[in-house]
Amino acid sequence: MRTIDVNMIADAIAEMCVQANLSLTPDMLAAIGGAAKSETSELGANIMGQLQENLKIAGEERIPICQDTGMAVVFVRVGQDVHFEGGSLKNAINRGVRRGYTDGYLRKSVVSDPLLRENTDDNTPAIIHYEITDGDKVELTVAPKGFGSENMSRVFMLKPAEGIDGVKNAVITAVKDAGANACPPMVVGVGIGGDFEKCALLAKKALTNGLNSVHSYYEDSDEFKDTTGAKAGRKQPDAGYLEELRKDLFSALNALGIGPGGMGGKNTVLGVNIETYPTHIAGLPVAINICCHVNRHVRRVL
Amino acid sequence: MIRHIRLPFTKETLAQIKCGDILYLTGTVYTARDAAHKRMYDAICEYRDSHKDDLFEETLTGKKLLEEGVLPIDIEGAVLYYLGPTPAAPGQVIGSAGPTTSGRMDKYTPTLLDLGLTGMIGKGRRTEEVRASIERDGAIYMGATGGAGALLSKCIKECETVAYEDLGTEAVRKLYVEDFPVTVLIDSEGKVYEYGKE
Numbered sequence: 001m002r003t004i005d006v007n008m009i010a011d012a013i014a015e016m017c018v019q020a021n022l023s024l025t026p027d028m029l030a031a032i033g034g035a036a037k038s039e040t041s042e043l044g045a046n047i048m049g050q051l052q053e054n055l056k057i058a059g060e061e062r063i064p065i066c067q068d069t070g071m072a073v074v075f076v077r078v079g080q081d082v083h084f085e086g087g088s089l090k091n092a093i094n095r096g097v098r099r100g101y102t103d104g105y106l107r108k109s110v111v112s113d114p115l116l117r118e119n120t121d122d123n124t125p126a127i128i129h130y131e132i133t134d135g136d137k138v139e140l141t142v143a144p145k146g147f148g149s150e151n152m153s154r155v156f157m158l159k160p161a162e163g164i165d166g167v168k169n170a171v172i173t174a175v176k177d178a179g180a181n182a183c184p185p186m187v188v189g190v191g192i193g194g195d196f197e198k199c200a201l202l203a204k205k206a207l208t209n210g211l212n213s214v215h216s217y218y219e220d221s222d223e224f225k226d227t228t229g230a231k232a233g234r235k236q237p238d239a240g241y242l243e244e245l246r247k248d249l250f251s252a253l254n255a256l257g258i259g260p261g262g263m264g265g266k267n268t269v270l271g272v273n274i275e276t277y278p279t280h281i282a283g284l285p286v287a288i289n290i291c292c293h294v295n296r297h298v299r300r301v302l
Numbered sequence: 303m304i305r306h307i308r309l310p311f312t313k314e315t316l317a318q319i320k321c322g323d324i325l326y327l328t329g330t331v332y333t334a335r336d337a338a339h340k341r342m343y344d345a346i347c348e349y350r351d352s353h354k355d356d357l358f359e360e361t362l363t364g365k366k367l368l369e370e371g372v373l374p375i376d377i378e379g380a381v382l383y384y385l386g387p388t389p390a391a392p393g394q395v396i397g398s399a400g401p402t403t404s405g406r407m408d409k410y411t412p413t414l415l416d417l418g419l420t421g422m423i424g425k426g427r428r429t430e431e432v433r434a435s436i437e438r439d440g441a442i443y444m445g446a447t448g449g450a451g452a453l454l455s456k457c458i459k460e461c462e463t464v465a466y467e468d469l470g471t472e473a474v475r476k477l478y479v480e481d482f483p484v485t486v487l488i489d490s491e492g493k494v495y496e497y498g499k500e
Contacts, residue, residue, distance in 0.1 A: 041497075043322070043324075043485060046324070047447050050447045050450045050453055050483070051447070051449065051450055053450075053453050054447075054449070054450040054451070054452050054453035054454075055452075057452040057453055057456065058398075058452040061452070062391070063388075063391075063394070063397060063398050063451070063452035063455055064388050064397065064398040064451060064452065065398070065449065065451065065452060066398060066400055066448075066449045066450075066451045067385065067386060067387050067388050067397065067398040067399055067400050067402075067451040068386075068400075068402065068451075069388055069398070105388055105389045105390070105391045105397055106388055106389075107386065107387070107388040107389070107397070107398075107471050108470060108471060109386070109471070117337070119469070119470050119471075119472075121470060148402065148403045148425070148426075148448060151403070179426070179427065180425060180426045180427060180445070180448075181403050181405060181425070181426035181427060183425065183448035183449045257497055258497060259497055261425070261445065261447055261448065261485075262425075262426070262445075262497060263445075263485065263495075263497055264497025265497070292448065292449050293449055294449045
């Protein structure tokens with residue numbers, strides 16, 4: 001058993017909110033740099049130049065990369081041997097968000113009720129996803145999410161018969177419809193499987209993974225490794241097709257020609273990240289969580 | 303074509319500007335996004351409603367609405383920037399200041415255009431109704447680069463909150479911009495910039 005003071009969580013969240021809004025991960029920076037070099041459309045190349053200059057100014061002068069500093073999405077993975085003390089974990093997370101967004105001069109973009117629409121003035125509450133894992137560590141991921149792109153996200157409840165082509169069509173439809181509204185070049189989080197809410201969560205989580213990565217449920221599951229367990233003698237499903245799907249989607253989406261800022265060009269997406277989960281015999285849920293080129297996420301293990 | 307423009311727009315300038323042109327704007331623009339649009343629109347509707355017996359539409363001008371306290375700014379000839387900035391840190395004029403998605407303002411825009419609103423800066427698509435209003439009223443819709451708020455903030459030299467302060471980031475601010483970069487997405491003839499058709 002390990003005891004963790006929730007004030008440590010609040011401090012970490014506050015710092016992570018600010019960090020996420022001022023700098024991107026190296027894989028995102030490399031992808032933006034690559035797109036700036038490869039873009040051939042004149043207006044698209046002009047936009048890519050602005051985006052690179054913008055990142056430089058944001059880092060040097062500590063001005064948020066984008067004015068939409070997002071709703072704070074927080075993934076918390078808690079080892080089952082951890083005990084929290086010092087008050088409520090949820091309150092500590094929201095305290096961290098409040099402090100990060102206030103002291104860090106970030107925008108307060110949350111309204112207290114979806115229809116009454118009064119600003120909470122401190123960007124709380126955060127959207128918190130908890131997960132219990134093995135061990136005695138706490139992993140925090142802060143992913144501020146802007147709504148220009150969030151508004152263009154979709155869930156499709158496909159029929160199993162629609163198969164992989166159905167999945168491709170769903171993703172292409174979502175990105176095409178998003179167009180300039182989602183601030184391309186985009187990052188596309190794809191969740192396949194699970195049920196209605198699970199695929200949406202997978203798509204969101206996919207955005208926090210390494211750029212252009214695929215991840216299937218059985219990668220972190222030992223269900224097939226236990227030779228005496230329920231799956232004894234059976235083979236783990238081979239998810240090797242996912243990398244091919246990712247590459248196909250990446251090419252198909254960039255062939256749409258939407259380009260940087262929707263001004264035309266070959267860089268419509270910087271990456272496609274896929275997460276999968278087992279699903280029901282009757283279903284093939286697919287969620288597409290669209291993110292702009294400011295795909296922000298910071299991870300820290302305590 | 304690249305053009306340096308001093309605001310406000312004149313009819314002659316607007317006639318020369320075509321979609322796809324890159325403009326560098328210098329002059330005054332006002333910020334307004336979702337909540338400020340709703341408030342202005344509701345105020346106009348309420349004013350029209352309460353004066354429906356004695357109101358002549360042609361006398362309903364931006365100046366009159368400002369004088370009557372219906373709108374906080376003279377909308378005639380104005381340029382609106384769809385922006386909710388981050389707070390300015392000490393020593394800054396304004397925080398991060400890029401455009402938000404314009405489509406959410408579409409419900410309110412034709413009313414404002416008919417009252418003389420001349421320019422809009424945002425990002426993304428507009429409805430056919432907005433496009434038709436732009437053509438009818440000889441206005442202009444311009445796109446700034448989404449997600450380039452730090453860069454764009456450097457072009458904003460003055461910032462003053464002029465109305466709806468209670469809306470926080472959504473308040474109406476008067477900005478003085480210098481060489482603010484935009485691309486023309488719908489020109490005064492109602493032509494729409496579409497990628498691949500430069």
